[in-house]
Structure formats: structure tokens, C-alpha cells
Amino acid sequence: REYKVMYGSGPVEGVFSKDTVSVGGIDVPGQPFAEVSKVSFGPLNIAFAMGKFDGLLGLGFKSISQYNVPTPFEAMIDKKLISEPVFAFYLQEDASEQGELVLGGIDSSHFTGSLADVPLTSETYWQVSLDAMRFGGEAVVSSPAKAIIDSGTSLLAGPPEQVAALARQAGATSIMGKAYVVDCAKADALPALKFTLGGHDFVLEAKDYVLRVSGQCLFAFTGIDVP
Incomplete structure (x- = not known):
């Protein structure tokens, strides 16, 4: 069966196959997976060409699967393999x-210490409540919003207008439309960024949200409209 899936960074297409998927010594027999035959040019195409990996292991919920295919992790739960x-x-x-x-x-x-328990607000994406967000003394988000915790995203993403405003506060300059860089000489002096998720505060210091890449200091935010 053929498929076509739209990722945030572009469409991918190919055919579905089944095989035994082995992860960390756990075998999942008869697991459906997607073989990729075509990746449209864009960030994902570059990632596959340059990255040291062979594919993507989905960890989202089946409810947002375009073809209602269970993930290997869901199969491990259903088959009581973990x-x-x-x-x-x-x-x-x-x-x-x-x-x-x-x-x-x-x-x-x-x-060390204890883990924070942040409840999901929807079993679609790994979606939680972003109660507030502050950059230094300035409120970036002051009323509750939806946030997605995504292990497959390289940068912190948000609505383009809000990300652009945050970049201005940080003195960042736009490059290539969606990316931002800051002056490396001033990067360490940038203020802390505090997220309040499900009633718990999480703080990122400048060293956490400024990425030093090829002699430049990348501001780790990008503007994306998530449906």
C-alpha cells in the first residue's frame, strides 16, 4: 500500500511494509512501517542526506496517525513486551x-531529586498546558496556551509572530527566513527563559537556548504554525 505523509518540514512518500522490528533486544513481530522512496527538497531532505540515522521512530499517539498505524512502542504495550x-x-x-x-x-x-508530573491536555500530540513563559522580566506568554513536547524537533518552535518578538527581545537577527542568530560576544549575558508547564517551572539559561554552530550562535527558536 502506498502512502504520502506531510511532516512539518515537507512531504514524504513510499510504501508500507511489515517486518519484525527489534529495539534494545525487544522484538516486535509483524510491525507495519513506512519505506521512504521520495522526500521533497527541504529541511527533512537535507536531514536525511546529512544525518547519521536511517529513519524515524514514531512515539506519538495513534489518534493522529494519518493511516491509523500503531507505533512499535504501542505494539510493545499491547503485546506486554515491556x-x-x-x-x-x-x-x-x-x-x-x-x-x-x-x-x-x-x-x-x-x-537526582524527583520528576515533575505534568498532565496531558490531549492524547494527540504530547500536549500540555503552557501556563506562562518569561524571558528575563518580560512576559512572553501570560495566559494559558497549548504546548507540545516533541523529541523529534531540533529547535523550540512557536507562532512566528511571537517567536519574532522574542528574537527582538534577545537582540537576535533573522537569517534564511525562520532561523535567528545572536552576537556570540553577548550570548552569555542573555537572561534566563522560564516556562511554566502544568504548574511546574522549568528554566533555561542562555547556554541552553543558544547553540554554537559553525562559528555562529543560533537562537534556538523558530516560527512554525502548528495546526
């Missing part, structure tokens, strides 16, 4: 160090 319906990421700040994806639990060796 002990808990939980997955967790451990990401390194240094890209040369290995990160970790845990399916079926949490590796407590990677954190």
Missing part, C-alpha cells in the same frame, strides 16, 4: 557523548 507503558530520554549536552532511550521504564541513575 513492564510499564513508559519511555524516557537521556540527552547529553556534548553531542560526542551517547544519550539513551529507555522503553518500559526510567533510568534513575541519570537524575
Whole structure:
């Protein structure tokens, strides 16, 4: 069966296949997956050409699957191949160090203290309530909004007008339409960015939202209209 899927960065098309998918020693027999035969030119095309990966492992909900195909993780839950319906990421700040994806639990060796419980507001995307957002002393979001936690997105994305306003506050300059850079000499002096998600505060310092790439300092925000 043929398919065509529209990602935020462009359309992908090909055919559906079935095989045993093995992840971390867990075998999922008869798992449907999409073989890609065509990627339209754009950011995703460049990512596939330059990236050190072979595909995408979906972790969203089946409710937003265009073809109602269960993900390998959902199949693991349904077939009782994992002990808990939980997955967790451990990401390194240094890209040369290995990160970790845990399916079926949490590796407590990677954190101290307790985890924050942020309830979902919709079982479509991993959607939560963004109660507020402040950049230094300025309110960027002052009334509750919808936010999506997405492991497959490289940057922080938001409505283009709000992202442009935030970039102006940071003194960032637009390049290539949607990306922004800041003066590297001033980057470390930028204020903290505080998100309030489901009643919990999460703070990003300048070193967390300014990415040093090829001699430039990329402001880690991009404008995207999410339907």
C-alpha cells in the first residue's frame, strides 16, 4: 500500500511494509512501517542526506496517525513486551557523548531529586498546558496556551509572530527566513527563559537556548504554525 505523509518540514512518500522490528533486544513481530522512496527538497531532505540515522521512530499517539498505524512502542504495550507503558530520554549536552532511550521504564541513575508530573491536555500530540513563559522580566506568554513536547524537533518552535518578538527581545537577527542568530560576544549575558508547564517551572539559561554552530550562535527558536 502506498502512502504520502506531510511532516512539518515537507512531504514524504513510499510504501508500507511489515517486518519484525527489534529495539534494545525487544522484538516486535509483524510491525507495519513506512519505506521512504521520495522526500521533497527541504529541511527533512537535507536531514536525511546529512544525518547519521536511517529513519524515524514514531512515539506519538495513534489518534493522529494519518493511516491509523500503531507505533512499535504501542505494539510493545499491547503485546506486554515491556513492564510499564513508559519511555524516557537521556540527552547529553556534548553531542560526542551517547544519550539513551529507555522503553518500559526510567533510568534513575541519570537524575537526582524527583520528576515533575505534568498532565496531558490531549492524547494527540504530547500536549500540555503552557501556563506562562518569561524571558528575563518580560512576559512572553501570560495566559494559558497549548504546548507540545516533541523529541523529534531540533529547535523550540512557536507562532512566528511571537517567536519574532522574542528574537527582538534577545537582540537576535533573522537569517534564511525562520532561523535567528545572536552576537556570540553577548550570548552569555542573555537572561534566563522560564516556562511554566502544568504548574511546574522549568528554566533555561542562555547556554541552553543558544547553540554554537559553525562559528555562529543560533537562537534556538523558530516560527512554525502548528495546526
